[in-house]
Structures are given as structure tokens and as C-alpha cells.
Amino acid sequence: MSLPLRSPGGRLSSRAADALVAGVVLLVVAVWTLLSAGDASEPAVRTVLGWGLVLVGCGALYFRRRQPVGVAVATLLACVVYYPLSAQDGPLMIAFALALYTTAAEGRFAAAVALAAVTLLAVGVGEVRQQPGHRQIDDTSLAMLAGWLISLVAVGRAQRTRIAYLHEVEQRALAAEREQEARARQSATEERLRIAREVHDVLGHSISLINVQSGAALHRLGKGPAAEAGLVTATEALEAVKATSKDALRELRATLGVLRGADEPTPTAPPLSGLALLGDLAGRARSAGLDVRTESTGTPVALPPSVDLAAYRIVQESLTNVTRHAGARSVRVSLDWGPEAVRLRIEDDGGGAPEGRPQDSGTARPPGSGIRGMAERARALGGELTAENVDGGGFLVDARLPLTAPALTEGDPR
Template identity: 50%
Template sequence: MVNGVLRLRGRSWGRRADGMVAALVFVLVGLGSLRSLIGSGTESRAVAALGWFLITVVCGALCFIRRRPVAVAVFVLAATIGYYILGIDGPLMGAFVVALYRVAAEGHLRAAVGLASTAVIGTGIGTLSGSEDVNGVALFMLAGWLVAVVATGWLRNSRQAYTLERERWAATEERLRIARELHDVVGHHLSLINVQSTAALRRLTRHPERGTAQAEEALEAVRESSGEALRELRATLGLLRRAGEDAPTAPVAGLERMGDLVASARVAGLDVRTRVSGEPAPLPTEVDLAAYRIIQESLTNVTRHAGAGEVVISVEYGPGLVTVEVADDGRGPAEYTSGNGITGMRERARALGGDLTAGPRAGGGFAVRAGLPHGNGANR
């Protein structure tokens, strides 16, 4: 809807701009043609009146140049040729130059070249037929001017196309970034909720007299996971808030909150151990978030697909690089490498200039390892 409003506003402004250009051209051409009214022009009154009529309709046609650039330019050229065939000495060629520029600027390069060639050939025919108004030098200069007009219009079209493509690319990157955030947040917590609620139902079904306490524990974990999912979802959707709205107050996800991921995975039945090596240092926000999300998504995959019992999370701080690894003793990657999880993690790492590998371990199980480069300082 917003794009539609912007397009309507752009069209409205474009029409007003075309009207102002048409008015300006009319004034300039009219000033150059005043001698047919107040001077001792060689044209008869009838020819002078016809000339002013052509000036008026040509400049009026320029009001529609943005809607039908080629058709308007063809009409302007035809009317201009008729204008000069009548023997009128006036600057109406300026209106054709404006129309020619718009044709090239709208991306109709072949039409612009054809119109410019027609104008040069027509002027050359007039010169050869004995017209004294245009000589060879003037014809050469006219050709150069028209080539410059076409080149300038085409350059403007190319710059607009390049800018539009960059905007589309930026919008696509932003959409993919938000999609990754939503996938990681929602997928992780919903997976834990699914595992925990399934465990609660199984305990109540198999052991109704003894499973109540265990089911209550699992349902409490479900409540905590759903609450955390809502908080992170609100923080992620805060990226889409309008200008002037308050920023989300939830803490930014990072390696400092890795304990929350470990606790959730343990509630889901995994034996999780962590290893931290190197000197922990503040990380730039985007690197800290990427490391957290990679660990989160890896634990989600393990919980949903791997059938693992033990998981080891390793974090290694090095100079200009932080490396995270999630290794499990499950049945391997066959169940989940076809989804979007590993692809999204790899995109996160590459977006920061890092890399990510995912594959089976030599001793069995599966491992995800990512190296994320960063600067010396934090960017918080």
C-alpha cells in the first residue's frame, strides 16, 4: 500500500513537472518567434498564425511526454518538420530536443536513435534542396547536439536502473535477514515447546498416577519457552517498526545469553556441556547475534532431528575471530540437511565475511562449526 501511494505521488509530480517543462519551452520558443508578430517578418499573417498554432500544439504535447514518450516525440518531430517547411524561422527544434531526451531517458534507445537520425536526415535534405538557413557546419553541429542529447538521456536511464536495482537488492537482503531472524526465533522455541508438550502427554498417558509431577515440570518449561519466544519475536519485529516508535526493550541476543539456550536444551532432555577457550571479549552486535543464532539453530536441529543424547557447545575467542561449534552424538545429518536451517546459518556467517561447515563427525554424530571475523572493538 505504501509503495502504491509513493507511485501515485511520483506520477502526480511527474505530470506537474512535464507541464512546467512544456510551459517553459513554450515561453522560450515564443520569445524566439516574436518577430513574426511585432517585427518585419517575411512570413504572411496566415503562415505566422499557422506557425504559432504548431508551437502551441507541440508544446502542449510535451505535457504527455512521460505517458507516451515515443508517440509524443514522433508527433513533435513531424510538426517541427512541417513548421520549417513553411519557411518559418523559429527555435521550435528546442521542443524536439526536449522530447528526444525524454525518449532516451525512458529507456527507448532505438526509438531515440531513429528519431535523431530522421531529424538529421530531414535537415540534410532541406540543405541539399537549396535552403540557405542551414549549411554543412550547422548540420554537423546539429548531429552532434542530438547525439549528446540521446547519450545524456540514456545515461540518466542507466543510472535510474542501477539505483532501482540496488534498492531491490537492499530490500531483498533486508527481507532475508528478517526471515532468518523469524526462522531462528520461532523455529527454536516452537521445537522445544513441541518436544516438551509431547513428553508431558506421554508421561500422563503411560503413567497417569506418577507422571503428573513430571508433566507439570514439562508444561512449566513450555510456558517459559513460549514466553521467551514472544519476547524475542517482539524484539525481532521491532526491526520493522515505523520511525518514531519506541525501540524494543528486550535484551539483544548474544553469547552472554548462551546459558538460556543450554537450559532450554537440557529441559528437552539433552545433556549439554559448554567449553569456552581464549579470552572472552566484547563482540560487535551483529557478530554476537550471529554466533547466538547459529548455536540456537544447531540446538533446534539436534532437538528435532538428531536423536542425540549429548551435545557439546564450544566457543573459542581468538584475535579478530570467534569460532563456535555445536557437536552431538546423534544419528547424523540425513534428517535435516535439506531444510532452511543450515542454509540460513551459512548465510549469516557469509554476510559477516566468515564461513560455516556442517557435516558428520569422525566418531559419529554431527557438528556445525562457524568462524566469524570481527574488529577489535565492540559496536554496541
């Protein structure tokens, strides 16, 4: 199988680069050997063997990154045979130097140190065994060779450390980027869920009331009352529908305002809903035929906007469920203000939930989106909410919300 000469980024592939390095080293060694040979003469067999060793030593560099220790050993053996054999005395040590550096740079530090020590020891022993006056390397050159070998190993180790550091930095940058993308996706998901919950609470409550009011008016008109009485009935129903739809539009504009761009003007609408508007909420439920009673114990305090809105939405969704599903005649909304939390209890006298239908978000089967949304609101603020049938009939939503909102973090759904 043919190997690509270039990587997808436009650079040479690792094998093409290794082939290029081996070719350049072979060219340098060959030219240097030819220029330095001069009038040196030797048998043709030795010349052929010498050039063969040059080809083997330089050609082995092609595999230097895949088999660094084996290539270093091969180039060292080529030098050991080449220098005593050939009279041309070319710079084949360049191939060994590069192989030794690569061994250290590829993380084989112990092998690189061992090869350097063996090389220095072999040269030293060879020079000691020479006859006086026939030494090829003096003591100064031997010390320089030792420094040269140590430098090659040290530079290779430093390069290895640098590459490992750059790789770690790159991995950290990639991990940080992935984490940032995950946080952005989570934040967007939580924001979509928050908006969906707001729209569900606003529209679900208001449209349910409009449906009940319209249905009640049509039922009374269907009984065929006198024209004047029918007009009064229709007028009352239309006024209730108008007021309910107006409130729904106001809250919907405020909710959808979070979707507007930062450079767009925000709508001039009243503040978001809160417990201060609990009386209006109860009044709209009364217009649908429910007897809504509100009571408060303890000393009311100013709530953070997030807690205030959550309390209002819990009452609103509970009244919506009573209007749509309970078949109740009366509802009692109780607020108990404590030193650390406010407790909300919304209890009706209807038929309750069907047997076996889960109402608490902690049950095995998933509850409806309304109750699940209320429970999520309470948990997001560090509170809790339960919803269950009442003995003797009726249904109870019991929520506890802290008087102080927790610190907001990035991607907080509130």
C-alpha cells in the first residue's frame, strides 16, 4: 500500500520526513567522504564494503522513530566496522549521532544513556590498546567526545519533555473547549426548559380559565334565558375572558422578553408576577366558578425575585390543575411565613387524582409536566414540593421555598 507523502494539513507525513532525513544524511556523508578521501587508496573490496556500510547506516535512519533503539544499535555497529575497515574515514558518526538523539527524544532515555556509555567506553578501550604514538584520539578529543554524547542525550531528553508539555497543553485546551461547549449546550437546554415552563404556566392557566368561562356562559345561554338576562350573562363572560387574556398577554410578553437580543429594546410591561398579585390570581379563578380562599400566617417578608416568581407559579399551576381536572367547588391557598422559608399549601375539595397516578416527582412513574415543573422550580431554589391526594377527598400541593435564593451559577435555569 502506498503511503501519502503529505498529511491532510499540507505537511510531510512522518514516513516521508524520515525518508527525507535519511537521504540528506546520506548525501552529506557521501559528499564529505568523497571530498576528504583525496589520494587515499585501498583495495576495491574495502571500498565497496565501506560504501555498503554508509548505505546501511544512513538508510537505517528511515526507521529511526519506529525502532529508535534498533536503529541506534545498527548505526553504532556500522561505525564500529566502518572506521577500522575503510581508509576514507567519512563522517558516518553523523548517522549514529542522529539515531542516539532520536532514541532519547522518543522516550528511551535509559537505552540512550547506555548506548552513549558503551560508545565512549569502546573508544576509550580501543585507544588505550593502541601502541604508543599510534593513538587516533588524544585525551582532549576523548573528553570532547564524551561531552558531545552527553549533549546529544540531554537535548533529546529536553525535546521529549517539550513535546510532552505541548501535548499536555493541547489536550488541556481541547478539554477546556469541550467543557465550554458542553456548558453552553447545557445552559441553552436549561434556558429552553425554563422558557417552556414559563409559557406552559402562563398559557395553561389563562387558556384553561378562558375555556371554563366560555363554556359556563354557553351553558347558561343554552338554557334559553330571557334576552336581557342572556345579554348580562354574555357580557360577564366576555369581560372575564378579556381580563384573563389581557393578563396572559402581559405575562407572555414578559416571558418572551428573555428571547430578545441585547441590542433590542425591551417591552415596557409591568414586573413579572409575584405573590403581590395573588389576589388577582384568585379573582380570575373565582370568575371560573371556584370558591378561592386565601390565608396567611406569620410575618410576610420581601422575597428575592426568583423565589417570588416560583411561589406565584406554583399557586397558578395548582389552580390551573384544579380548574381543568379536579371538579372542585372550593380551593384554599395558605401561606405560612417562617423564619427561613415560606410554605405554600393549595388544597381543593375535588375528586383528587386517579388511584395509582403518581403525583410527586420522586415516584417511580413520571408525573405530568405541570407538577414536574412545580417540583423543578422548588428544587432549583433549594426547596421541596409534594403533591398527593387527601384522605376523605381532594388534592393537596405542599411546597416549601427558602426566603433567600441560592447563588446563581453559569447555566442556572432560573
